[in-house]
Amino acid sequence: MKCDMKCDEARRLMHQADSNTALPEEVRVGHLPECPECAEEWALIRGVRGVRPQEMAVDVQAVARRVLLRLANARPDTARPTRRRMSRIVIWATAAAVAFGVGLSSLRSTSAPILPISTVSVLPELADLRQDELNQLLAILPAVDPLSQPLGAGLSDMTDDELQRLLRAMEG
């Protein structure tokens, strides 16, 4: 069988062949039997693709979980929550709680609410918090009707959208 395919094209297809794209017939039964150069290269490609560790040497799901956890925990200045940092969180949480409470009562009593403590100042701190710290903060915060509905059980169950709504609501 005479093969008209050029070696460059055969090589391109050999390197392209993977689990999604099988080696085309025209290369497999057309070109390779006619061209020892490409046949040897294909044998090497198949051989090196056959080199693999034992199954589950890399548990992809476990790697994904751990990478995401480490990324979530790896804030620039927060390797571990220190006692000082935790007390600062509690102070901010209290401030936020007071601000919420006063804000809500102001909203109910007057059309021009005055917030003695700006909730906006809490936000940069929130952005630096880790998930478990945020959970602690949320546990301290009073339940606020407009927010508690979409929030559900806790921050860990929140979608990105829900978290953004929470932060926007805190900004007022």
Add this chain to the structure above:
Amino acid sequence: MAGDASLTDEALVAAYRNGAQWAAGMLVERYAAKLGRFLYTRGAPEADLEDLTQEAFFKAFRSLEGWRGEATFRSWLYRIALNLGRDAWRKGRKRTQVTLEHEIPSTDGNPESLFEAQETGRRILRELGTLPRLQRDVFILRAQQGMNYAEIAQALNTTEGAARVHYHHALRRLKEAVA
């Protein structure tokens, strides 16, 4: 959306940079097994593969600030992994695990050719260890990982032309040794 395999790496990186954690998860799912295999073929011991893979992804995501998109995410990731693996290569010299890649069709489908492919894999693994570093890395990235020369050049901090030359030197050496 999160499970959409048609999203490009660039789109996922952009989503992650905008705060979408799931995008990082998708990139890990897309490349972790392949990266583990590359590291293994490159010489890392099996016991270290998961840690090395995890560390490479973590560092890649953490250093995205310095990534301007001139390289693909995959080449960025592999470059970091190669730097991480330096100590691991020395420990991982003795391995023989070669399994036929079942998704790559055998040339004729008979068991004898499967055996031959496994045997070729073992010999390739041995021979790869004798190649100069760049020849070895280029060959694995091209032949096993299916990267094009532009990506290989990015991953190995070399030029496309140099990568082509290294591939062909490696190919010649391997053909002589394995054929």
